[in-house]
Amino acid sequence: MLVAGIDIGSLSTEVVILEKGKILAEIIISTGANSKVAAEKAMQMALEKSGLARDKLQYIIATGYGRVSAPFAHEKVTEITCHGRGAFYLDASVRTVIDIGGQDSKVIRLNSRGKVVDFVMNEKCAAGTGRFLEVMAHALEIDLPEMSRLAPLAKKGVTISSMCTVFAESEVISLIAEGCPREEIVKGIIASVVERTVSMANRVGLDGTVMMTGGVAKNAAVVKALQENLGLKIKVPQEPQVVGALGAALLAEEGLGKRGG
Amino acid sequence: MLELIKKYINREKAPEMLRWPVIYTLGQAMVRSNLLRFPYRATALMVEYGLEETKKVYNRRLPFVWTSAFFPTELLHALGIPIFSPEVAAALAASFGFQEHFLKEAESRWWGRDNCSFHRCAIGGLFSRYYPLPSAFCASSHLCEGAVLMFSSLARVYNRPFLLLDVPVEQDDDSLSYVTGQLWQIISSLEEITGISFQHEKLQEAVANAEGTRRVLQKINELRLHPYSPFTAKEAFNFLYLNFTGLGSRAMLRVYETLAKELEERIRENNTFKKPPRFKLLWLHLPPFYRNNILEYLEEKGARVVFEEFNHVYWGAMDASRPLESIAGRMLSHFSYGHISRRIEIIKELAAKYDVDGVIHFSHWGCRQSCGSLRIIRDSLQKEGLPFLVLDGDCVDNRNYAPGQVQTRIDGFLEMLG
Structure with missing residues (x-):
């Protein structure tokens, strides 16, 4: 089960790719002026880092203020829920x-x-x-x-x-x-x-x-x-900036699990 | 059409045009001939009534008064004095997108942005001659101190009488006689100012109308308990115009009687929502009146505001044989006045009655009496296991509205409920 979470913030964009609860890749880039471009770029970099093709990702959740700027995401969840989920997973x-x-x-x-x-x-x-x-x-x-x-x-x-x-x-x-x-x-x-x-x-x-x-x-x-x-x-946590993206990825995994994906 | 009207907002002639009776007569004809579409017949009736009342306040030959939001309108309907509610006018200006001009006008005359936007908008409207100058300014002291200060200032600026109804916090016999005594004095002052003679039977009639309205409102609120109730919060907020200006009038009673019948019909004919919402919500305080999509967005997300605190019938039966005591009793029993426990009990009661999953409080920048007690409300609701969301904002000034931030808070809240 391969999933991703992307947190598109006003200053930075983070992506976490998970496979069965294990982090395969995490990326942090600056959002810049165009959050849509940043979302696409961050996702591409994370895929390259994990050596995966985009179609291998079964579910993607976007979070952060720019969550609407990720057309490839299957679902949008607020950073409130994602940071909560990510933090609870870590401890x-x-x-x-x-x-x-x-x-x-x-x-x-x-x-x-x-x-x-x-x-x-x-x-x-x-x-x-x-x-x-x-x-x-x-x-x-x-x-x-x-x-x-x-x-x-x-x-x-x-x-x-x-x-x-x-x-x-x-x-x-x-x-x-x-x-x-x-x-x-x-x-x-x-x-x-x-x-x-x-x-x-x-x-x-x-x-x-x-x-x-x-x-x-x-x-x-x-x-x-x-x-x-x-x-x-x-x-x-060791990398506090990716907790939102991690939470989004975990929610993607849980959602997929529930749907039997 | 709206854009065309907006073009006139800065034109020299626009304030004068508001005084042309033909504009209102034309509007009424459009309502009657169904050229304008409304969700309910009752809404059309209300608009027709509103146009008639507005025509009167813009008629230079007739005396009329400005009333603050909680002033007892029964007195004015008994005397046949037309009412101009500056808060309602501000909400209306905001809903048409005209508020910015009025706000800027007020701000340029030392009414800074820290003042309530309802009042700034009203002041700007008056200074720029869009809103009519009344024969007197009538305010009540309870709930909104800002209105008292604004009215007394304007009365001084324009050299018009200022009538204050001082409503004490205590709900006891002394307060009742104190308020009743003041109501007599206000009637007498209004007779003097307007030259209209007071008739006791008219007052009794106004109180009988208010009592009839109270009962119909209760019936409407019962109908809203239906799981698929067709009456939306957006429509309910539109009818607040009457709650602030119409109590005591035959017209308000007729509008609500029509609305109750229509709701009954729609429920009987299954002309309702087709499924219950995922989350039922209670709305505290007022909504923003400028263009926004908060209620639609909630609906889109499966959450529906099933009741609003402001539509709660908080006062007891009114007795036409003791009209002023009944009005005084209504003033004293406002749920949001006095000890906060009164408001909290009502909120809890409404939350239980409408079986809501959560409560949203829209905190209007200027309404200190409402947002000052948020912590206590929140703690009380949490004890009941009821999630509570505070949306900080402004009902009239959209410059204080950030759609993205509001949406994130709503999304976070709904995720919390889910």
């Missing part, structure tokens, strides 16, 4: 998933069978998401890994008070002009992301093992700050 003790993606962030609560029982998503704007971090890194003229490296060097961190990404960027530029050390600014930026995530986590309620998924989970400084704020340990 069955997970009851809370924090997913911070490119333009939205969410906290998902699972029951003991891994089913989504509640979720909250960021409201109205993309403050506190991957895009926010990316814009701030750009203003600081550093890349995201550098951001992660700089944060622990800060003493107190500064306060970034603007919620709007554009205003926050101006605030960062002003701080640079004032000669504020970059690590202090980075710490402030991370605190701003964490603050929004914590309030969402509190809204949905934390339970069991907490796992963080999505691209921002690769930022160790964000994870550390979140752990400190929430007062608990957060589990980060």
Whole structure:
């Protein structure tokens, strides 16, 4: 039984190909301006990596904001269900998933069978998401890994008070002009992301093992700050960015199983 | 046709054209001759009535008032004073796609985007002369403080009387006599402002109409329990126009009587949905009124809104022999006013009655009384095992509406139910 899950996000697109629960290939590429092109390209790369022809895939589920941009997918499922499913597969003790993606962030609560029982998503704007971090890194003229490296060097961190990404960027530029050390600014930026995530986590309620998924989970400084704020340990899978695609592939396999495929 | 009308929106003459009675007479003739199609005869009757009432408020020779959404309209129907509901007018403007012009007009006059869009739209409509300037502004204090502030401001700007009905939170005898006393004062002020004489029999007639309407509404709500009920939430939301302006009128009673008969007929003739939905949903608060596909999308996904909180008949029997006390009692018993437990009990009751699988709350940006208690509602529903989805949005200003984000939340919610 060969299936695939594709997660088309605003910043990156991921594909996971599964065979009987075993990952044959996983691919992460940048989405760019055209999500349809990115979906096609990511799927092609994953097929090449696994050495499979497209017609060998029995079922494909697309997820992510660009899930409608994958005409080859047999079904579309939200990233809420897919991240929940993927996280539960990686660790069955997970009851809370924090997913911070490119333009939205969410906290998902699972029951003991891994089913989504509640979720909250960021409201109205993309403050506190991957895009926010990316814009701030750009203003600081550093890349995201550098951001992660700089944060622990800060003493107190500064306060970034603007919620709007554009205003926050101006605030960062002003701080640079004032000669504020970059690590202090980075710490402030991370605190701003964490603050929004914590309030969402509190809204949905934390339970069991907490796992963080999505691209921002690769930022160790964000994870550390979140752990400190929430007062608990957060589990980060080896490749947090593909959890949505993995969940989609698992749902494809389960669906196919049910249909006797 | 709509695009042609929209072309006129910025033209100097358009506000003046709204004052031409022939426009409404023509509209009514089109309704009567079936040139305009409606899902129910009752809808056509409602539109005809709406056009008649609108013709009256745009007639410069007649006195009329602006009423806030929860002001007791029985008083005005008893006095024969036409009503202009700015919130309904804002919803209507949004449904035709005209709201942006009014919103911008209000924003350019210091009514910023943090204000409720229903009110911003109404203000913009008045400032740009599309909405008519009333003889008086009548607001009630319960549920919507924004309307009170907006009405009092406009009354000052245009030097018109502002009549406030102060509704206390407590439901007791003192509150009842307090509100009843104010209703007398308002009647007297309206007599003075409009020159219309109050007649007690007319008030009794209005309350008898309101009581008749209450009973028919209850009957409609019972008919909606049918598993294949043909009455959709979209249609139900359209009839809210009457709930905000018509209570106490003979016309509202007639529209709902017609609707009840039509629903009975359709159910008897199996002219209903052919299968029950996969998921039944209860809708809390109002929907967005600009073009959107939320309800259709839910239907497409097998989920149907089977009842709306705003169509719940929350008030008890009204006694025409004690008309003002009955109206005061209705004001005081609003499910969304006072302690949150009142609203929660009603939500739980409706969820059980309509046997819903989940509850959706559309949180309109400006309605603080509604979205301020979401956490408590959510916790209470979760205790009952009822999934709850909050859709943050705006009923009138589509600039606060992101279709993709709403769709993801709905999809996630339905996957959770499945």
